[in-house]
Amino acid sequence: MLQQSALSWIIFVALCLSGPALFAQAPENDRADEAYSVSPYPMGNRPASARAAAFIRLFDTENVGNLRVYAARDGELDREYPFKGQAVPERFWDMLPEPYLSELQRRGGTAYAVYRIKGNRGEHYLLRLPTEKGEHTLVLFDLYGEQLGLINVLAYAYCGEKGCRQQDSFLTDLDGDTDLDILTKYAASPRAVPRSVVHLQQNDGGYETVMGWGTAIDLDAYNMRPVFW
Known part of the structure; x- marks a missing residue:
């Protein structure tokens, strides 16, 4: 009887000591959101919800100084292709805007989270997903709450009935203000001279589009990666 009372007392003390810790444990999603808050970005840039934090964690962080972004032709990717990314679970697909969500559902493909990239007022998110411009289209998004x-x-x-088309982009500082700008170069055939468009990042994180020839940028210093020719 004495041994039983002692055992009961030990169990009671153990429950008292462990109880607060058990009740203090946060749900998995809350812990994920809390862990993200230690990122180097301002507190005002925290994810809007635990779901948004879980989505953000799918992306690798890329400290961009000069990054050439290029797509692969339809089909299986080469082992060395740098923009494969991590498959985005279907429960996050509704965060995509139209027409990307409808295209993804119609084609029965998968979206891939590639990189999250620091901008002037927050992060940008690079995804690889199937569109009418190919299976491996690379698109840059902002995240507003739980909506891209x-x-x-x-x-x-x-390639289509009228030939092949390719667009590459370069993420780099183009005008010397240390902001991350975007230079896109487009070609429709091996004989066509690539067309260039410059997108300069503004202080508010948005982009102003200017024609490349209207700036002092040496566009010839940025070469497209040949995919079809």
């Missing part, structure tokens, strides 16, 4: 907003289509490569 389009910044720009960065790269694609596809």
Whole structure:
């Protein structure tokens, strides 16, 4: 009887000591959100919810200084292709804006989280997903709460009835203000001279589009990666 009372007392003390810790444990999603808050970005840039934090964690962080973004032709990717990314679970697909969500559902493909890239007022998110411009189109988005907003289509490569088309982009500082700008170069055939468009990042994180020839940028210093020719 004495041994039973002692055992009961030990169990009671153990429960008292462990109880607060058990009740203090946060749900998995809350812990994920809390862990993200230690990122180097301002507290005002925290994810809007635990779901948004879980989505953000799918992306690798890329400290961009000069990054050439290029698409692969339809089909299986080469082992060395740098923009494969991590498959985005279907429960996050509704965060995509139209027409990307409908295209993804119609084609029965998968979206891939590639990089999250620091901008002037927050992060940008690079995804690889199937579109009418190819299976491996690379698109840059902002995240507003739990909804993605389009910044720009960065790269694609596809062929159609009128030939093949390719677009590459370069993420770099183009005008000397240390902001991350975007240079896109487009070609429709091996004989066509690539067309260039410059997108300069503004203080508020948005982009102003200017024609490349209207700046002092040496566009010839940025070469597209040949996919079809």
